[in-house]
Amino acid sequence: DIQMTQSPSSLSASVGDRVTITCRASQSISNFLNWYQQKPGQAPNLLIYAASSLQNGVPSRFSGSASGTDFTLTISGLQPEDFATYYCQQTYSTPFTFGPGTKVDIK
């Protein structure tokens, strides 16, 4: 199985900050990497697919990039509604595995 790691596991940030979350795959997954946001008591919500494509309706302050087996989710100008947990997911091969998540909370 492909293992996904995320760093940091949590971070504290202020409204307006630029936030970067990193996800690393245990082997090459091409660009088959997605990012989801999950708020407490809610289902995950797709933000980014194929490493860097913004899902319809997702604000442009969210962006994704890739370099080899390292992937980055960037939030440019954190908003109050962005405080949540973020998960990466690989869909290169089954089982589709998720990273352990990064919790973003208010500083």
Added chain:
Amino acid sequence: QVQLVQSGAEVKKPGASVKVSCKASGYTFTSYDINWVRQATGQGLEWMGWMNPNSGNTVYAQKFQGRVSMTKSTSISTAYMELSSLRSEDTAVYYCARSIAVAGNWYFDLWGRGTLVTVSS
């Protein structure tokens, strides 16, 4: 309205089975695969498997092989996930999620609200 509506919470005893439903509306049910993902309280997301609602073909995570069954009723646009031989570690919220493939990359663009399954004696 495009949505996936899941069945209500369940409480089961160890060793029992549970069957969760996921009703699709607002789109053609047979055009997209349905995945099942679970999440224990305070924990991360775990993919269990997928089903093609058109063919009925399934792919299960090895961890659940032999205990999980994903089926469908096309006439009512509903997918089902049945998990047997339940143990306390199966206590979790179970989500169904629609997946789309673009250039070979799958992503989950529509999720149900989740069904809490509690396994307790």
